[in-house]
Amino acid sequence: MEGKRHSTVLIGWDGATFSVLDPFTRDGTMPFLAQFMAEGVRGTLHSTVHPVTAAAWPSLMTGVNPGQHGVFDFVKVDRREDRYTYVLSTSTDLRAETIWSIAARQGCRVTSLNFISMFPAPDIPGVFVVPGFVPYQYLPLAMRPAGLYSRIKTIPGFEARELALDWALERKALQGLPEAEYESWIKFHMLRERHWFDIVCMLMREEPCDLTAVLFDGVDKLQHLCYHLVDPQYSERYASPWARKIRNLCLEYFRQLDDFLRQIVQLAGAETRVFIASDHGFTLAEDEVFYANVWLEQHGYLKWADGVPLDQEARLTMDSHSGADTMFDWPATTAFALTPSSNAIYIRTARKSGAGAPASDYHAFRRILADALLGFRDGSGRQVVQAVLTREEAFPGEYMAEAPDLTLILRDRSFLSVLRADAPLKPRIAPYGTHHPDGVFLARGQGIPKGVELPAAPIVDVAATLLYSLGLPIPRQMEGTVILPAFEPSVLDANPVRMENSSSSSHAAAADSDSAAVDEGFKKAVMERLIALNYLQRPGG
Amino acid sequence: MTNMQGSSTEIGREDVANHLLEMLRTLTQDVDIDPITLQTCLGDTGLDSVCVAYLIGEIQQQYALRDCVYRALVKTNTPILTLRVSEIVDCVCECLLQNRPAEQEG
Numbered sequence: 001m002e003g004k005r006h007s008t009v010l011i012g013w014d015g016a017t018f019s020v021l022d023p024f025t026r027d028g029t030m031p032f033l034a035q036f037m038a039e040g041v042r043g044t045l046h047s048t049v050h051p052v053t054a055a056a057w058p059s060l061m062t063g064v065n066p067g068q069h070g071v072f073d074f075v076k077v078d079r080r081e082d083r084y085t086y087v088l089s090t091s092t093d094l095r096a097e098t099i100w101s102i103a104a105r106q107g108c109r110v111t112s113l114n115f116i117s118m119f120p121a122p123d124i125p126g127v128f129v130v131p132g133f134v135p136y137q138y139l140p141l142a143m144r145p146a147g148l149y150s151r152i153k154t155i156p157g158f159e160a161r162e163l164a165l166d167w168a169l170e171r172k173a174l175q176g177l178p179e180a181e182y183e184s185w186i187k188f189h190m191l192r193e194r195h196w197f198d199i200v201c202m203l204m205r206e207e208p209c210d211l212t213a214v215l216f217d218g219v220d221k222l223q224h225l226c227y228h229l230v231d232p233q234y235s236e237r238y239a240s241p242w243a244r245k246i247r248n249l250c251l252e253y254f255r256q257l258d259d260f261l262r263q264i265v266q267l268a269g270a271e272t273r274v275f276i277a278s279d280h281g282f283t284l285a286e287d288e289v290f291y292a293n294v295w296l297e298q299h300g301y302l303k304w305a306d307g308v309p310l311d312q313e314a315r316l317t318m319d320s321h322s323g324a325d326t327m328f329d330w331p332a333t334t335a336f337a338l339t340p341s342s343n344a345i346y347i348r349t350a351r352k353s354g355a356g357a358p359a360s361d362y363h364a365f366r367r368i369l370a371d372a373l374l375g376f377r378d379g380s381g382r383q384v385v386q387a388v389l390t391r392e393e394a395f396p397g398e399y400m401a402e403a404p405d406l407t408l409i410l411r412d413r414s415f416l417s418v419l420r421a422d423a424p425l426k427p428r429i430a431p432y433g434t435h436h437p438d439g440v441f442l443a444r445g446q447g448i449p450k451g452v453e454l455p456a457a458p459i460v461d462v463a464a465t466l467l468y469s470l471g472l473p474i475p476r477q478m479e480g481t482v483i484l485p486a487f488e489p490s491v492l493d494a495n496p497v498r499m500e501n502s503s504s505s506s507h508a509a510a511a512d513s514d515s516a517a518v519d520e521g522f523k524k525a526v527m528e529r530l531i532a533l534n535y536l537q538r539p540g541g
Numbered sequence: 542m543t544n545m546q547g548s549s550t551e552i553g554r555e556d557v558a559n560h561l562l563e564m565l566r567t568l569t570q571d572v573d574i575d576p577i578t579l580q581t582c583l584g585d586t587g588l589d590s591v592c593v594a595y596l597i598g599e600i601q602q603q604y605a606l607r608d609c610v611y612r613a614l615v616k617t618n619t620p621i622l623t624l625r626v627s628e629i630v631d632c633v634c635e636c637l638l639q640n641r642p643a644e645q646e647g
Binding site for chain 2: 078085088090091092119120135138140142167
């Protein structure tokens with residue numbers, strides 16, 4: 001039986017969190033979102049175990065966790081040489097099928113705008129792709145189908161530089177800004193969002209699709225630097241004229257986002273279901289930075305290369321393109337952190353005589369290191385590292401071997417610094433917003449109940465839910481399931497959830513072997529540990 | 542964009558060169574520079590190193606070479622923008638000649 005096909009729109013708000021959105025719906029900053037919530041459903045969306053954009057959006061797009069899709073960070077670490085290096089993650093590293101592809105091979109037309117892990121973009125008939133995280137110079141080649149760039153260029157006011165990725169700007173969200181640059185930073189992101197909005201509107205008018213998905217990523221950028229100004233729990237503490245001015249600019253950003261939502265919903269029409277999701281939530285970090293590599297050096301796991309400078313500004317990473325892999329004296333290093341975004345410690349296993357954890361002792365070495373990290377206390381005796389997850393715990397799945405050896409969850413959920421400093425724990429210079437595992441999920445439209453609070457769901461459930469909305473069967477390899485309470489009982493009765501019967505995708509066979517490889521009992525044990533660590537909530541809890 | 546997966550017996554140096562030149566010309570369509578040839582230095586195309594890295598990423602995917610080209614270029618320890626187009630072509634052909642290392646390593 002064919003399911004009833006409903007046009008479906010997914011709006012991604014990177015890093016959106018109810019702790020900011022709810023107050024804005026109450027104080028009139030986001031009136032349309034308030035209406036959207038009243039006319040639809042909402043619920044917490046649990047991110048991936050390590051809530052980072054690079055891993056979480058691919059999980060949302062594929063319905064599987066990072067261990068099954070293979071993307072753990074913005075970069076892919078190459079361990080084939082004695083000296084570990086890294087390169088940017090690309091779509092080649094994403095080894096689970098995306099909902100864009102699943103929908104397209106079942107005859108749907110699809111638009112996908114600004115999502116990570118979509119470069120190089122697939123060339124699938126009926127799929128319009130503008131990948132995210134692509135530098136402006138590369139945009140003419142990055143879009144699919146060929147010729148799309150020429151059409152987008154004709155949008156009044158289009159400016160490739162303002163639309164695309166600029167790594168120097170990306171780093172600013174991590175490193176912090178001088179006060180004088182906040183205003184232009186926020187205005188730049190308002191402009192960038194407007195370009196993505198213009199593109200999605202153009203495609204919705206000229207190339208209407210069954211599934212239209214667009215990601216607005218400025219929410220994350222603003223909240224990294226301005227969370228203390230937008231969450232009312234903290235904002236009243238910051239009353240200087242500068243703080244008030246920047247807060248007002250942030251409100252302008254969210255008003256614009258609200259207006260974009262209103263216009264997209266109108267353009268989509270009454271028949272269309274509109275979903276909103278974020279890859280993770282946000283919270284305010286504490287006022288310290290953990291320099292993981294300094295701690296590792298102090299415990300004999302790492303030696304700095306000659307001439308590596310001391311950081312004096314509470315930065316998390318280097319400001320240039322040159323990699324953190326240049327900072328270490330590799331023969332004398334056994335464990336190290338490469339990127340703040342991963343919050344990961346890599347263990348260098350010895351291939352021959354010399355430094356490196358002996359492969360035969362890997363598990364014991366890793367346990368000792370993890371226990372030592374958990375034992376690290378600040379001056380007042382408080383634990384700094386709340387949890388240390390092995391890759392078996394954090395990223396079970398076929399590609400687990402490519403995952404970091406250890407993933408740290410710091411007590412304030414902040415990101416570690418990879419830089420050299422004179423102490424492992426140093427004061428932060430300015431307030432800083434950091435990722436929280438609880439993101440948002442909202443939906444509105446035909447067959448979606450009104451004003452309903454949903455039980456919390458994992459991020460992998462979004463893919464199955466969108467496919468269900470489209471009237472499509474769910475691939476069996478998908479870990480996520482349909483968020484059933486997001487639909488009226490009459491819809492569910494008339495359109496039972498269908499599972500895909502044949503392995504239509506090239507990924508299906510691989511995924512079948514995945515499920516055999518990952519023992520269910522082990523998965524359950526890992527979940528129990530994560531719940532015990534207070535990192536995941538018990539389903540339904 | 543067509544996926545160019547295939548072995549070196551199916552794809553010759555001229556194919557790779559034409560493909561790369563076409564990609565570079567598309568990327569520089571709005572930039573006022575001299576016509577790009579095999580002898581053009583990448584630094585003279587006006588593209589920055591991140592853009593060239595993306596270009597190499599796309600070539601690797603289209604020829605199913607995983608990260609072979611990137612790794613080979615890194616081993617030369619030469620700044621990417623100092624390379625000529627012909628050197629990238631040579632590197633791609635070399636990777637193709639290694640009988641599709643993606644399959645061997647995979």
